[in-house]
Amino acid sequence: MSADKKTLLVTGGSRGIGAAICRQASRAGYRVAVNYVTNRTAAEALVSELEAAGGEAFAVKGDVGSEADVVAMFEAVDKGLGRLDAFVNNAGIVDVKARVDEMSAERVERMMSINVVGSFLCAREAVKRMSTRHGGKGGAIVSLSSAAARLGSPGEYVDYAASKGAIDTLTIGLAREVVLEGIRVNAVSPGITETEIHASGGQPDRVARMQAMLPMKRAGTADEVASAVLYLLSDAASYITGAILNVSGGR
Ligand code: NAP
Secondary structure, eight states: OOTTOOEEEETTOSSHHHHHHHHHHHHTTOEEEEEESSOHHHHHHHHHHHHHTTOOEEEEEOOTTOHHHHHHHHHHHHHHHOSOOEEEEOOOOOOOOOOGGGOOHHHHHHHHIIIIIHHHHHHHHHHHHHOGGGTOOOEEEEEEOOTHHHHOOTTTOHHHHHHHHHHHHHHHHHHHHSTTTTEEEEEEEEOSBOSTHHHHTTOTTHHHHHGGGSTTSSOBOHHHHHHHHHHHHSGGGTTOOSOEEEESTTO
16 A cells, blocks of 8 residues: 555445546545445446556445444545545435425435435544544545535425535535644535436436536536546645535536
8 A cells, every 4th residue: 555645535436426536536646445335336346447547446335324334434444545534425315306295204314314414424434534633634525515505406306405505504614613623624516417316316317308408508527526526625725615616517
């Protein structure tokens, strides 16, 4: 294991935006821990791809909606790759289209458990490792918010939009909480991005259906979102904390 490399953990790193972040980070010289929850094949294929290109990577299973899994995931990264320098709170879910007056408690609780509680627990574990208050050497955290936090997603998934509003507030509050402890905390807020998340919410045609309504007449790519994440993790962003960077093509 080379000593000069930084270690990064990306939740939901196996596919979509997370996988693009892992690829760009590996090319930039990070050791990368690729978290997944069910799709071991995708995570292992990505690790093999990164290793074949000369990178150091490691797949780690864990459901961010489970506190025991989150704790075990961070411990596995400590053992597998060493001290954590950077963390990306990327894992997130949508659900099928529904109005608020149709939502069950189970649906809203699942959304909040994975997107909000999961992000808080992962941020907690990252801070425990990075903060100078806990003997750490500092670091950078980036979370994936969404333009939905500003737009509200009416008739589609207000629960998802609200979960991303919570990510924005987590970003602002945590950034100020740890600003003197060597940690920068920021968020990237993508607009519609081409990944499999839309199909997982029962709308495989969502990008095709909506692109004419977008200012650039196209969705963003996972790589375009990942570039912003890598910038915020990097020393080039050394005076940026508590920022929410829109990567939404003017939307
Ligand atoms: P995606 O293609 O659906 O990929 C989701 C990733 O998260 C997969 O790696 C999946 O693992 C993992 N995951 C799902 N539930 C998890 C859990 N409970 N614990 C751990 N990992 C879990 O999603 P994406 O489009 O790349 O989205 C990434 C982030 O960007 C999300 O936070 C999303 O809300 C946000 N975002 C996306 C868009 C968009 O249009 N795509 C727009 C704005 C914001 P498996 O491979 O094991 O299933």
